[in-house]
Amino acid sequence: MTEQLTSVPADQRPTQRLPRHRRSRKSKLTAWIFIAPAFLAYATFVLVPLAMSLYYSFLRWDGIGEARFYGLSNYxxxxxxxxxxxxxxxxxxxxxxxxxxxxxxxxxxxxxxxxxxxxxxxxxxxxxxxxxxxxxxxxxxxxxxxxxxxxxxxxxxxxxxxxxxxxxxxxxxxxxxxxxxxxxxxxxxxxxxxxxxxxxxxxxxxxxxxxxxxxxxxxxxxxxxxxxxxxxxxxxxxxxxxxxxxxxxxxxxxxxxxxxxxxxxxxxxxxxxxxxxxxxxxxxxxxxxxxxxxxxxxxxxxxxxxxxxxx
Missing domain, CATH: 1.10.3720.10 (MetI-like)
Incomplete structure (x- = not known):
């Protein structure tokens, strides 16, 4: 069998396909590699400030001194x-x-x-x-x-x-x-x-x-x-x-x-x-x-x- 495959040109040999679960995992990894830079920038400039604003909204704070928990009083x-x-x-x-x-x-x-x-x-x-x-x-x-x-x-x-x-x-x-x-x-x-x-x-x-x-x-x-x-x-x-x-x-x-x-x-x-x-x-x-x-x-x-x- 090995001799038969060797005699067949390389471009005509049957390709060995990866199992479906490995192909799916590889596709997801590739997608995350492309998404990661944009998601990192979005998280840095949008999600993190939003979370910080939500946290600050429950405080009584002047931006410099000690912050105190204020509950829903600000709202x-x-x-x-x-x-x-x-x-x-x-x-x-x-x-x-x-x-x-x-x-x-x-x-x-x-x-x-x-x-x-x-x-x-x-x-x-x-x-x-x-x-x-x-x-x-x-x-x-x-x-x-x-x-x-x-x-x-x-x-x-x-x-x-x-x-x-x-x-x-x-x-x-x-x-x-x-x-x-x-x-x-x-x-x-x-x-x-x-x-x-x-x-x-x-x-x-x-x-x-x-x-x-x-x-x-x-x-x-x-x-x-x-x-x-x-x-x-x-x-x-x-x-x-x-x-x-x-x-x-x-x-x-x-x-x-x-x-x-x-x-x-x-x-x-x-x-x-x-x-x-x-x-x-x-x-x-x-x-x-x-x-x-x-x-x-x-x-x-x-x-x-x-x-x-x-x-």
Missing amino acids: ITVLTDSDLLQIIGNAFQLVLYFTLIPVGLGLAIASAIRGQMAGTFGTVTRTIFFLPQVIPLVAAGIAWSWMFASMGVVNQGLKAIGLSDWTRGWLGDFVWALPAVGVIGAWVLLGLCIMLLVTGITKIDPSLYEAARLDGARPWHEFVYITLPGLRQEIGVCMTLTIIAALASFDIVYIATQGGPGITTTVPGLEIYRLAFAHRQVGLASALAIVLMVLVLISIGPVQWFTRDKK
């Missing part, structure tokens, strides 16, 4: 303190601006330019709409602060069209400061939503629109019965990103208003920073951070469920 404070509840409510109000305006306008604009995205027009349009994503948020916050100032572009424009009674220091007004911050966030996120939705529209079969027009469907019917169902996943991504951006907002608020006037524009991210580094209440800041994380998960969970692929 009780977060859920009962009127100022902290208002701050959490401010973040949910920003969701209306950060999510509804970019997603709604994004759908309208993406539907309007659906057939003109090829060539130079499409390139220029995508560039213009995506510019807010390229501009640093600090620069965007400063620019909009100038525009919302008492002598800024917004008030000058209102005066030019005869609405002088509407002029005000927008970011310093107790009623209009939060909506003004919401407009800044909506402007920043609009380009991202448009790009995602335009990309999603290109995946919809054009023959569906042609068949609808042949059947006498109007543009509104095309939008409701073809565009919206075809963009279910893209809408879910847009809403997820914008809800997270609203609830975890920090930089725009810090640059534009620093949380004022009073606490009318203070959001949890900014308050966590103040509690931890200004007031030295690390435990309370950690508890607020954990509550914010839970609220984010609760908020995006239904969005993911409703917009997932139903197939």
Whole structure:
């Protein structure tokens, strides 16, 4: 038998396959070798800080001295303190601006330019709409602060069209400061939503629109019965990103208003920073951070469920 195998060319000899359990073990080992670097980085920068925040949330600690176990008192404070509840409510109000305006306008604009995205027009349009994503948020916050100032572009424009009674220091007004911050966030996120939705529209079969027009469907019917169902996943991504951006907002608020006037524009991210580094209440800041994380998960969970692929 050995002589017969020796006379057969090497490339024609039957290969000896490993047992199935050894092949499975080898495949798992190879997978873990590739996963390990990414998992190590994720654990170092996400899981470990999350575990530490959870641990700190049960302490009364100023970040320097001796820490004392505080039980659930920090969480009780977060859920009962009127100022902290208002701050959490401010973040949910920003969701209306950060999510509804970019997603709604994004759908309208993406539907309007659906057939003109090829060539130079499409390139220029995508560039213009995506510019807010390229501009640093600090620069965007400063620019909009100038525009919302008492002598800024917004008030000058209102005066030019005869609405002088509407002029005000927008970011310093107790009623209009939060909506003004919401407009800044909506402007920043609009380009991202448009790009995602335009990309999603290109995946919809054009023959569906042609068949609808042949059947006498109007543009509104095309939008409701073809565009919206075809963009279910893209809408879910847009809403997820914008809800997270609203609830975890920090930089725009810090640059534009620093949380004022009073606490009318203070959001949890900014308050966590103040509690931890200004007031030295690390435990309370950690508890607020954990509550914010839970609220984010609760908020995006239904969005993911409703917009997932139903197939």
